[in-house]
Amino acid sequence: MGNILVVDDDRNLLELLKIRLESAGYEVIAVLKEEDAIEGAKNQAFDLAIVDLQLLRQDGISLMEELHLILPEMPVLILTAYGSIENAVEAMKKGAYSYLTKPFDPQDLLFQIERALENRRLNMEIKRLKGLLEERYGFTNIVARSEKMKKVLEMVSHIAKTESTVYIHGESGTGKELIAKAIYLASERKHKSFVAINCAALPEPLLESKLFGHEKGAFTGAIRSAKGLFAQAHGGTIFLDEIGDMSLAIQAKLLRVLQERQFYPVGSEQLVEVDVRVIVATNKNLENQVKQGLFREDLFYRIHVIPIHLPPLRDRKEDIPLLVEHFLEKFGQQMKKEMKGLTPMAMQRLMLHDWPGNVRELENTIEYAVAMTHQDTIAENFILQNKNVAISEEPLKPLKEAKDSYEKTYLIHLLETCGGNVSKAAKLAGKYRADFYDLLKKHGLKSEDFKKSQ
Ligand SMILES: Nc1ncnc2c1ncn2[C@@H]1O[C@H](COP(=O)(O)OP(=O)(O)OP(=O)(O)O)[C@@H](O)[C@H]1O
Ligand SMILES: [Mg+2]
Missing domain, CATH: 3.40.50.300 (P-loop containing nucleotide triphosphate hydrolases)
Known part of the structure; x- marks a missing residue:
């Protein structure tokens, strides 16, 4: 299941967290003091840490950074008081996996823990595989975000x-x-x-x-x-x-x-x-x-x-932005052009297309655009110009399916634009955070997959 390090200077909350997490099947080490947390991390490889943002001596962010020096792969969930969202965002920029605002919903806590652990497991597995491949062949060319x-x-x-x-x-x-x-x-x-x-x-x-x-x-x-x-x-x-x-x-x-x-x-x-x-x-x-x-x-x-x-690519559109980045680099190098990216409209065209030719078609599209553009950012007039993007080549879907499919495309584009920042994305979408999370869950999307630091 996983062992979790919890650091909070509030003894009551600490106790509560320990009981909740243990009853959910996790092994928990709960400490009040920063130095005990550091000591703990030196002795044991935790799968996850939960750290309060406002600790006694140190702030949670610098403690997180110290913990990451010892256990770089360990995801950290930050606990913040209501109204200190900015600090939480700061923490995420510095490498926190996610944050929870106090008082938090116990279901939400368990949900976030599970996601962090699942994500870590997958990332480690992919890293292991890529390591295996790179070891001998420098094989880094498989893009997988979905x-x-x-x-x-x-x-x-x-x-x-x-x-x-x-x-x-x-x-x-x-x-x-x-x-x-x-x-x-x-x-x-x-x-x-x-x-x-x-x-x-x-x-x-x-x-x-x-x-x-x-x-x-x-x-x-x-x-x-x-x-x-x-x-x-x-x-x-x-x-x-x-x-x-x-x-x-x-x-x-x-x-x-x-x-x-x-x-x-x-x-x-x-x-x-x-x-x-x-x-x-x-x-x-x-x-x-x-x-x-x-x-x-x-x-x-x-x-x-x-x-x-x-x-097919149309069923995993969240891979598109990373694939685009990958192909931009590839063709940029080949054609000796320093490519920065795509304009939002160009990206939107890509996101709306159905990709009957899948990744190869996307690859060709980017190759064409890199060859044609004179700028370092590709504008939409170089993207799929000879194709009618809005009108799908697929047979018409039932309305519900069409709506769902558009909703997913919209969310991916939104998350991409916001660099995985849920607060920002939810605000732009005019949704409450919790509702927005529900939407992400419905479509199997994870905000952290869209963070730029990946
Ligand atoms: N996940 C990915 N990451 C990076 N590049 C990819 C990915 N998937 C496909 N490609 C690239 O897209 C192109 C098409 O892939 P590939 O030739 O393996 O497809 P295929 O399924 O064998 O196609 P076909 O059925 O036409 O033979 C290749 O240039 C490949 O490198
Ligand atoms: Mg083939």
Whole structure:
């Protein structure tokens, strides 16, 4: 559950907090004095600290900073008296996770604690994964702010080390290949080869000899024998992209490789044994293909071992601002232009678009804008000009769904504009803080994800 350090000079409140948190299942160390807090943090790695802003000798912010020197990853919740919001905002700028105004609602307290712990857990997991990737390859190019994508990365880090076949499913341009490479880089096989092939790009006979190799003279033009990709990937990983486009004949051969790890090259009677990890990707609904008899059911179950679904970009619009930043940097560097960002109107256009081509379409949009602009801030006339952004290409949704979808887009844009500052955002939206939090919760958004310091 987690152990929590509570620091408050109000003995009664301290006692109350301890009882409440303990009954919620947390382990609690409650101290009155700053030096005891520091001492405690030196002896024990707390998962979270709750610190009163007005302490006896020190203010809570400087105590928080000292605690962060010892435990840099520990989220801190600040308790403030009513009317000292400015100090609380100051605390957040200096690295507090969030704050609560006294007297606070016990439900709210537990809710914030849970969120802080969940967020910390996810961040640590992502850091671990990124560390793994960076360690060898300086691989920092996966952007994940939405809960959905964080879960994907968490999943990647869990399954990378296994030998199981991974099935990546998602619309075109959602990042399937990127994730396949991430799995490979985080796996034990990272020192061995990674071989990728797009099964839709080659006609059947060519694909077969490409995958399994062929003997000299196996077909016209086979003037020498050739090793196939499966043999090249021996000891490593093979990535079969667009597996839904594979013909039934090759599917049968692939099934055998997956079952027995062996195959015959085209025109050869020499059985080849391989040790490969298989990652497949598809943008088709393979269950439907199976029903229509276009995809072997037995093969489907063989490959559908660890499914990873990459959500379309329109369902995780909170990733857009970070992706934009990422691509601005990438293309800015490539084109030797110092890019600062987008105008609010330009960002709004991006947020309102439905992105049928997903991340790839966004990437192309930013590449185009960076190439076209003469300024360091991209204006809206460089964004999606040839597309009618307001009119969706999707079929009309029921009103409630359309409203919800607009509401989420609006909130993301608002949080982005306010740098994750809830008070400011709530004020701009004309909502009470509590109602605003409810709205965020409804859409699975977290204000802290929009803080600039991230
Ligand atoms: N989360 C992300 N962070 C950063 N870049 C991303 C992310 N997702 C996708 N991209 C980039 O978007 C582009 C498309 O990704 P990728 O080729 O992996 O998609 P795909 O699902 O394989 O697409 P397709 O179905 O068209 O083959 C790539 O340039 C990739 O680097
Ligand atoms: Mg691809």
